[in-house]
Amino acid sequence: MINYLLNKITYALLTLFGVVTVIFFLFNVLPGDPAQMMLGQNEGSDQLAIVKQKYGFDKPISTQYFYYLNDLSPISFHSNEMQDYTFLKSGKYSAAKLFSIGNTTTVLKFPYLRESFTKQGKKVSEVLGETLPNTFVLAVSAIVIAMIIGIFLGIISALYKDHWIDKTIQILSTFGMSVPSFFSAILFAWFFGFVLHKYTNLEMTGSLYELDDFGEANHLQLKNLILPAVVLGIRPLAVVIQLMRNSLLEVFNQDYIRTARAKGLSEFQIITRHAVKNALNPVVTAISGWFASMLAGAVFVEYIFGWNGLGKEIVNALNTLDLPVIMGSVLIIALFFIIINIFVDVIYVWLDPKVKLE
Numbered sequence: 001m002i003n004y005l006l007n008k009i010t011y012a013l014l015t016l017f018g019v020v021t022v023i024f025f026l027f028n029v030l031p032g033d034p035a036q037m038m039l040g041q042n043e044g045s046d047q048l049a050i051v052k053q054k055y056g057f058d059k060p061i062s063t064q065y066f067y068y069l070n071d072l073s074p075i076s077f078h079s080n081e082m083q084d085y086t087f088l089k090s091g092k093y094s095a096a097k098l099f100s101i102g103n104t105t106t107v108l109k110f111p112y113l114r115e116s117f118t119k120q121g122k123k124v125s126e127v128l129g130e131t132l133p134n135t136f137v138l139a140v141s142a143i144v145i146a147m148i149i150g151i152f153l154g155i156i157s158a159l160y161k162d163h164w165i166d167k168t169i170q171i172l173s174t175f176g177m178s179v180p181s182f183f184s185a186i187l188f189a190w191f192f193g194f195v196l197h198k199y200t201n202l203e204m205t206g207s208l209y210e211l212d213d214f215g216e217a218n219h220l221q222l223k224n225l226i227l228p229a230v231v232l233g234i235r236p237l238a239v240v241i242q243l244m245r246n247s248l249l250e251v252f253n254q255d256y257i258r259t260a261r262a263k264g265l266s267e268f269q270i271i272t273r274h275a276v277k278n279a280l281n282p283v284v285t286a287i288s289g290w291f292a293s294m295l296a297g298a299v300f301v302e303y304i305f306g307w308n309g310l311g312k313e314i315v316n317a318l319n320t321l322d323l324p325v326i327m328g329s330v331l332i333i334a335l336f337f338i339i340i341n342i343f344v345d346v347i348y349v350w351l352d353p354k355v356k357l358e
Contacts, residue, residue: 008345012338019334023327024068028061034117034323071112072331078105113328118320124328127313132332134208135302135309139294141225142233143287150237151283154244155271161249169241176238182300184231189304192227202227205306228305232298236290243286247279254278288344292337 034057052058056067070076075098096108113124157169193204206224251257252275260270299311306312310329317325 005342005346008342012342015338016331016334020069020072020331021065023330024065025061027323027327028064071114074111075106075108078107079103113331114324116325117322118317119322124324127325128310128328128332131308131310131313134307135295135298135311137208138225138228138232138298138302138307138309139291141229142294143236143291145229145233146236146240146290147283147287150240151244151276151280154241154283155248155276157241157245158248158252159271166245169245173238173241176234177242179234181231181235182304184234185228185301185304188227188231205304207306207308209308224305224307228298228301228307231305232294232301236287236294239286239290240283243282244279247282248275251275251279284344284347288340292333292340295333295336 049058056064059067070078098106098108100106110125113128116122116124116127119127153169153173157166160166189204192200193202197203202223206221208221208225209218210221210224211218257270257275260274265273295310298307298309299315301307302309302311303315310332314326314329316322317329
């Protein structure tokens, strides 16, 4: 298992390196001056020169790429000469000095995602730290809703195959998969947050934490989680229903299920002890992909409901050309995809003993 995990981590690091390279060159071939984006259109040439020198924008693209890798690496190398670019210049970022060779100092630090262009002096890691937990809560809530309801309805649909109950569930799940999330978000916000507001007490927009009427403190508002979580969970719910039904029907035809019935086990025992666990493999695969996608694909849902998450922050960053925030967000999303894929591979071994680590 240790060797297996080490191999997975090695491939993950290589994948992440590829993502970093693509992101850097993709956003650095865009038209426009990053220093001008940071300062706005009314700043003078002297200020532009200072910003370019501070962030290394006056260097060749290959040197900027090295700087970017150096910033992201936990172990990085920095020149002691003040005219060279280094993230330590501002004094805001803590790092543990390891050793020095000549004019180069090697330090141990957290990956540095640089500063936002539009939020002066604010690190990208701080911006993501404020928004990512909200998106994580929303994604987990949506996945929990999809798994609980989807697995239950999938089992019911398989048990009542070709019955009107099965057909009704199949129609509803097909409809759920075909409706775009942004349309569902608008519909749910209008109907439950506006038309039925006095009955549901739900708002059309709102985030997990909101300022009180005096603007002095943030208060937890769990009711604002209901509508976006339900909307975000509709499509994975429909997928889980279909996968659970088809997988369970396939499992019911296996020899060990017939053996269990011959031994006199009740249908409830057969389903809970044998069938469901072995039918969960495709469901786990789908859920893992959906969960990672939700961290990136909740953009429309968050924006429509006013949910202060990563998706809404990405939209704002795109509107203002805040490249460091966009690049940092994409890297975080890629990292989540990699971690979730490794986690799912390990879960496979627990769900199905026939799956070998190789």
